[in-house]
Amino acid sequence: METLKIVHTNEDETCMTFLLENEDHTLGNALRCMIMKNPAVQFCGYAIPHPSERTIHVRIQMINGSAIDALEKGFQDLRDMMEHIHATFEDTISAYKEEVAMQE
C-alpha cells in the first residue's frame, strides 16, 4: 500500500511537504515532535487539510540537507524511542507483578 507521497515534486530537496494517508494527530504530532529535535531542521509542522479526509500533510524545511532524510530520521527516532518505552514498560510491569505475587 502506498500511503506516503510527496505533495509537490520540485528541484529543491530542502523543503518538502509529505502526504501520509490514514493518519491523524496521533502520528502527526509525535512525528513533528521527533523531527523538530533534529538540529538540521529549520521548521517542521503538520496539518490535516480537510477534516473528512483521513490524511495529514507534514512540512519539513531544512537548514541544510535533504527533507526526505529528515523524515526518515524522524521515523527512526520515533521507532527507537517507542521500542525503548516498550522494553521499559515490560520490565516495570513484570517487576511490579513479581512484587505483588511475593506479598501474597
Next chain:
Amino acid sequence: MVKMEPREAEVTIGSHQQSNIRLSEAYGEGSQAYSLADFRRKLRMSVVKCTDEDLEFDIIGVDPAIANAIRRILIAEVPTMAADRITLINNTSFIHDKDLTNRIGLVPIRVDSRLFENRNPEQPASSQDTVVFELHIRCTKNLQAAQDSTLPKDIYSNSSVYSGHLTWVPLEGQEMLFAKNPPKPIHDDILIAKLRPGQEIDMKIEYLKGIGKTHAKFSPVATASYRLLPVIEILEDVCGEAARRLKNSFSKGVVEIEKRNGVDVAKIVNPRMDTCSRNVLMHDDLAEKVRLGRKLDHFIFSVESVGMLPSDILVKESIKVMLGKCKSFLDQIERVRGKRKNANGHH
C-alpha cells in the same frame, strides 16, 4: 510576599493563569540535538496499580506528543473483536431490529483479538477472522408460578434477555484453540430486551476484528487518560488555625498537620493526591505562602480496560501499533526517494 523563582520543567499555577510554560525548553526542543542515549537516561517508569481492569502508571521524561499518541492509540487504534454482522432470523419483541442490533453491538466479548486477522469484506467467514454467537430465546408462560405472584420474572420464563443468553458457535478448529478459554460476554447481566409470552428473538452474530476509529464498539478502553504530577511547596511555615485551613484547601491526604514544639504546622505529604483545585489561592494570607505547579514531563497514566484484554497488554499493544506505523512508512521511504529522483531526471 516571597519572591517566586520559576522552576525548570514545571508549570506554575496561579489563580487566573498558568505561567512559565516554557515548553520548548522543558522538552529540549531545538536546544540540543536529540539522542537515544539521553532519552534512555531520562526515561523513568513506575506502576502504581495493575489489575486486569485498571492500570495506573507513571512515565517520566517523555514529550507530551508521545504520551498523547499512546493515549490516542489506546482509545482508537488497538484492535478488538466486536459484533459486526448480524443475521436477524426472527424478532417479534418490542425492540425494533435496528435498536436490537445496535445493543448487541455494544456488548463486549472476551476474545483475544491478537489471535485473529482482519476480515476481507468480500470473503465469507473463516475461523481465522470471525467469532460467531447465536441468540435464540423465546418467552413463555411459567406454568409452575405461584398463584398469587404478579412479577413478570415469576409468571413468565425468559421475560428478560441478558447478554448471558448469547451462545458461542465454534467455527472449524476454534473449539481446540479456545478449549481453555471459550469466548463469552464479559458481563452476563447486560439487559438486551424484554419479552412477553409468544415473543421470540433469533439471530446469528458475527464478531469481526476492528478499531475504535471505525466504531466506538471496538474501543478496548473505558477511559485512557493522563495528568501531570502536581507540585506543591510551602514557602513559609503555616501554623495553628491557618494550618487547618491550608489542609482543608487541598484534597484529602495532600496536607497533614504535625506538632512541632507544641505548635500545629502544616506539611505536604502527598501532592499526587491533589486535583489542582487551587482552592488555597482564595485565602490571601495562604496564597502567598505556597507555590503550586505541575511537573511538565511527569505523566500519570490511568487506563481502564473494558475487559477484552488486560489493561497492561493494551498499553503494550498500543506501543506496537505505533511501531507498526513507523515501520510501514520507513519501508516506503526508499520508494519515495527513488520516485523523486526519477521525476527530476525528466526535467
